[in-house]
Amino acid sequence: MEQNIEKLKFPIGKFHKPEFITKELIQNWIKIIAEFPEKIKNETQNLTEVELEKQYRPNGWTIKQIVHHCADSHINSLVRFKLALTEETPTIKPYFENLWAELSDSKNISIQSSLKILEGLHTRWIHLLESLDENDLEKEFFHPESKEKVSLKTNIGMYAWHCEHHLAHIKIAKGNE
Template sequence: MDHIRFPIGQFKPVINPTDEERVFLINRIPEIIKTLRMILSNMEPAQINIPYRQDGWTVKQIVHHLADNDMNAYLRFKRALTEEGPMANSYREDLWAELSDYKNIPIEDSLLLIEILHKRFLILLNHSTTEDFRRILKTQALGEVTLDIALQRFIWHNEHHIAQIQSSIKKNEY
């Protein structure tokens, strides 16, 4: 079940990435929305309401979750750049996935949100210094992490959920 829930494996950070590794990660951000749009373009509306695994989220819930998570990640990143070791807010993603917006808003709304948010995030990241990426953010789940690790987790999180959508497609032969 772990390979279904975590199709790309668990998150494993690089503790002290090089500037080149960081640039490589930042350059992957525009690919996230392109990949999502490509994958979703061939799905029928009913297919987005099928869970990717038993007791898992639907594709629609995953896409809305990505928008919510990326908003939170962006705000956490900005707080870490402007505050000393801020505590990141957490949220009950399982309960958010059951709210009316996840059920009633078209996934295109979340795709547009992700697209615009990633544009802003890219500007912020591309103008951050090596020292900025060493700043600390405190989280309930991970403890203290640098912004380098937060960036890695941001990329991993998106690719993790994209892989879940892809596994749903393969499983259901869309």
């Protein structure tokens, strides 16, 4: 049972940083991030309120919470990119995503506002990502929870994974009766 729960938690596996991050890999990751708002909209557009309350695993988030979480998470990520681009290895502010997912704006309102946030935010984010040069990609922020410096090129990969990770959660939840 524990192995099954782990598979439901990480249906595409956990993010693994490649030993070498090539320009082609970064371009592929940016493409995944660019396509995410349309993909999540397509996965959720015809769902009823009852269907939006389906979970991808026992004690997991609902589809509605996943959509709102993606907006919250991607807002935080864009801010982290901007901090790293404008400050010398800034320490980022972590947030309690599980607690955010329990707030009223994650549980009790339509997903439309978060879909709009993702559409606008990703337009700006992709523009920023496509403008980064080799030096920019090496810039880092410090994550106080992991006690690690994270380069922007690695963070692009982490967020491409994040997009695919939560799309997989939505697809699993849609299949649950």
